[in-house]
Amino acid sequence: MNADTLTTRTLAALPTAAVGLFAGIAAVAGSYAAAGFTPSFVAAPVAGFLSRQLPDVVIRYAITVLGSLGQQLNLLSAVALVATVVGVLAASGLVLGRHLNNRAVPAVLTGVGTWALSVLLTGSVLLSLGAAGGAAAVVALAVVVRTVEVGSESRTVDGRREVVGAGLSVLGIGATSYVLGQQRTPGKGAVGSSPALGDSGANGTDASSRQALLQQGREEAFDLGGMDGLVTEVEGGDFYQVDINAVDPTVDESEWSLSVTGAVETEVSVGYEELRSMPATDRFETLRCVGEQLNGHKMDTALWTGTPIMDLVERAGPQSGCECVMLRAEDDYFEEFPMAALEDALLAYGMNGNQLPRAHGYPVRALVPGHWGEISVKWIDEIEILEREADGYWEQRGWHGTGPVNTVAKIHHDSQQDGRVTVGGHAYAGTRGIQQVEVSTDGGSTWNEADLTPPLDGIDVWRQWRYEYDHPGSSHEVVARATDGNGRLQSREEADPFPSGPSGWVSKTIN
Ligand SMILES: Nc1nc2c(c(=O)[nH]1)N[C@H]1C(S)=C(S)[C@@H](COP(=O)(O)O)O[C@H]1N2
Ligand SMILES: [Mo]
DSSP states (O other): OOHHHHHHHHHHHHHHHHHHHHHHHHHHHHHHHHHOSSTTSTHHHHHHHHHHHSOHHHHHHIIIIITHHHHHHHHHHHHHHHHHHHHHHHHHHHHHHHHHTOSSHHHHHHHHHHHHHHHHHHOOTTTHHHHHHHHHHHHHHHHHHHHHHHHHOSSOOOSHHHHHHHHHHHHHHHHHHHHHHHHHSTTOTTTSOOOBOOSTTSBTOOHHHHHHHHHHHHHHSOOOTTOOOSSOOTTTTOSOOOOSSSSOOOOOTTTOEEEEEESBSSOEEEEHHHHHHSBOEEEEEEEEOTTSOTTOSOEEEEEEEEEEHHHHHHHHOBOOSSSEEEEEETTSOEEEEEGGGGTTOEEEEEETTEEOOGGGTTTOEEEOTTBOGGGSOSSEEEEEEESSOOOOTTGGGTOOOSSBOOOEEOOOEEEEETTEEEEEEEEEOGGGOEEEEEEESSTTSSOEEOEEOOOOSSSBOOEEEEEEEEOOSSOEEEEEEEEETTSOBOOOSOBOSTTTOOBSOEEEEEO
């Protein structure tokens, strides 16, 4: 074959490839329309697979550097993969249809193939019809356009109309799916609003005292422009989120249950209603991710409502050989740590006075005070009392994030007015508490004590700090450092987030 025929053939194949690609996109869109952003969305299991198979260094980079962008790239790759596979399927169907001179073959093959692929990936027989329908519709339309064009016999068929038709249909399907998919998505991440918790089923706590606590927390915050308050708002999606999956699990509270298993006298299990009827408390608690940058924003505080986890664990009569426990979740996440850490831990179902949002573990999450956020397992469904130590999800990937948090003072605000400089931030030291924050305006030579907000009502809460001074007239280095409740100064030794959390003093140049 000479180069010319090769080029001609390639050009002739282009419309088919383009229609195939459009069909692939329509499959993803149709799946979103049917399933919303849930584990039944065809790209969800692929994204999960990718994030488990990618090399640890890539995942680590995604977490510590890219943050949620990494999650979006992961999802985008999954979407591209699914669209490509469906695309190849659709293109093959088109070629086969022409070969057999059968107009039904392309759409049928594409539809059935896409449906099978989606069922294989998601396990959802019915919802997979969305993906199948989207892909088949695009292919069917392309075939019809081509048939009409061939039928008119007035000009040569170059496939241009076919591609335009398929392209237009994918736009329509995409727009419709966008709207439908959003409606199908339960409690859209942290952004959707969760219903109020109310008085009933949260024994010992009530809605009005929660509102009073929240109000107090909001009022006690320093009013520093651009800086988060003392209580992180959840509804706007301000509360950070770290998940192993791009798509969060959807758990129905009526089907949810939590079991205490493993080295126990008797296994026990509770449903949602029963858990809500157990004695409950409200308390502020701060969460911080071991994978965040030193001056990062993966540190937030909410008012949580829940039941002491040990009330449930003790019913089972734990007899651990290692005094250690594994918490497991609906998203196949698991973390292991010493049982002692559960002493003051909660099974939380309320956040800032509302039901726990899906993004933060609805219906129930663990909340382990003083430790890095990773052991506060969301969507929890099993407390396994262990005989022997084992590694958790992140520890299998080289992290050491099950221990107590490092002490930190962040600098998240600086402003100037009339020759005065104001700097501020949050300081956090887990259950040790913050005793003092000091600020240097000369790169660490001399230190001054910052103002602190009163501690919130809780055993594991951050505080805000603020310091004002006269601008020295030239560029200078502001440094902040905290002292914890045991009188220990924040470590000056610099360390990356990996493997045991960021360390060092935060500094910032003020001009
Ligand atoms: N089931 C489950 N629980 C989880 C995670 C997860 O991916 N799956 N991420 C953990 C990590 S690394 C952190 S820092 C916190 C974050 O909680 P948030 O998303 O509510 O802020 O949840 C932890 N619990
Ligand atoms: Mo984390």
